[in-house]
C-alpha cells in the first residue's frame with residue numbers, strides 16, 4: 001500500500017545540473033535585490049516626503065542581496081551575474097526612463113507592485129524545494145517583500161484617481177516583460193524543482209490582489225492582468241526577444 005503523504009522528490013543540491021541552474025537562479029535573486037535597493041533609493045529622491053521609509057526599504061533590499069549571496073556560497077555556486085543583469089535589462093531600462101521622466105506612478109508599479117509580487121511568488125514557490133540554509137533565509141525575505149508591496153499599494157491607493165491612467169499604461173508596457181522573463185528561465189526553475197506555472201499563478205494572485213487593494217474593479221483587474229498573456233506561459237519553444245542592448 002502506498003503512502004498517502006505527498007513527499008518532495010529528493011534534490012541533490014550538489015549535483016552539477018542543480019548547481020548549473022542555481023548559478024543563474026541565485027544570480028537573478030542577487031541582481032533583483034540589488035536593483036530593488038537602487039530603485040528604492042531613486043524613489044526616495046522622487047518622493048522626498050517619504051524618503052525615510054523608502055531608504056529603510058532600500059536598506060532591507062541590500063540585506064536581502066547579501067543573504068542570497070550567502071545562499072550561493074553555501075552551495076559553492078558562483079552566480080552568473082552577467083546572465084542576471086541581462087535578465088532584468090528591459091525592466092530596468094523602463095524603470096530608468098520613468099525616473100528620468102519623474103513618473104513616480106510608473107516607478108512604483110514596476111518596483112513596488114510587479115517586482116515585489118514576482119519576488120513573493122518566486123520565493124514562495126522556491127521555499128519548499130530549497131536547501132535548509134536558503135529556506136530559512138527566503139522565508140524571512142518573503143515577509144519583507146510583502147511589506148514593500150504594502151507600501152506601494154498604500155501610496156497608489158491614496159493617489160488612485162490621479163494615478164489610474166498612468167498605472168494602466170505602465171502595466172501594459174511592463175507586465176509582458178514578466179512573462180518573457182519567466183519563459184527565459186523555465187528550464188532552470190524546473191532543474192531546481194520549481195514549476196514555472198506555479199510561479200505564474202501565484203504572481204497573478206498577488207498582483208490581482210494588489211490592483212484590487214489600490215482601487216481597480218474586478219473587470220479592470222482581469223483586463224490589466226491579461227496583458228502579455230496572449231502566449232501560453234508553458235510554451236517552451238517561444239523565442240524571447242528582449243532587446244538587451
Ligand SMILES: [Fe+2]
Pocket residue numbers: 033036060061064119141144145
Ligand atoms: Fe528584497
Ligand SMILES: [Fe+2]
Pocket residue numbers: 036061116144145148
Ligand atoms: Fe522588496
